[in-house]
C-alpha cells in the first residue's frame with residue numbers, strides 16, 4: 001500500500017490543524033496517511049508522497065521546515081511532493097503569493113510552488129512579546145476549510161490516478 005506523509009511546521013497550532021484536515025481528507029479518499037510534526041521523521045523511506053506545510057513568520061518558513069528541507073531535499077526530489085504555507089490574515093488579499101524561499105525550494109525539488117492558505121492568530125496561544133503584540137492586533141482565523149479540502153482532494157485525485165493498478169483483461 002502506498003503511503004503519504006503529511007508534515008507540519010507550526011508554532012501556534014494553526015498550520016498543524018490544516019495538516020490534520022488535509023490528512024483526514026486523504027484518508028477519506030482511501031489513502032494511507034501519517035500526519036507528523038516536521039521534526040519527527042528520521043527518514044522518508046516507506047513514504048511515496050509528502051505534503052509539507054509551514055507557517056510563515058516574517059516572510060520565512062519556520063526554522064524546523066527549513067532544516068527539514070535542507071536535510072531531505074534529495075529524498076523529496078525523488079517523490080511526489082506538495083507544499084503549503086499558512087499566513088495571511090484578515091480579508092482575503094486579491095493575490096496571495098508564496099514566499100520567495102518557498103518558490104525556490106519548490107523549484108529545487110521539481111514541485112509546484114507552495115499553495116498559500118489563510119492563517120490564524122489567537123492571542124491566547126501566542127508566547128513572547130512580538131507574537132503576543134501581533135496576535136492581539138491581528139487576531140482572527142482566515143483558514144478556509146473548504147478551500148483546504150478542495151486542495152487535498154486535488155492531491156488525492158493525482159495520487160489515485162498515478163497509483164492506479166494497470167488495467168488488465170482488455
Ligand SMILES: Cc1cc2nc3c(=O)[nH]c(=O)nc-3n(C[C@H](O)[C@H](O)[C@H](O)COP(=O)(O)O)c2cc1C
Pocket residue numbers: 009010011012013014015016055056057058059060086087088089118119120121130131132134135
Ligand atoms: C510575529 C508574527 C509574524 C508573522 N509574519 C507573517 C508573515 O510574514 N507573513 C504571513 O503571511 N503571515 C505572518 N504571520 C501570521 C502567521 O503565519 C499565521 O498566523 C499562521 O497561521 C500561524 O501559524 P501557526 O499557528 O501554525 O504557527 C505572522 C504572525 C506573527 C505572530
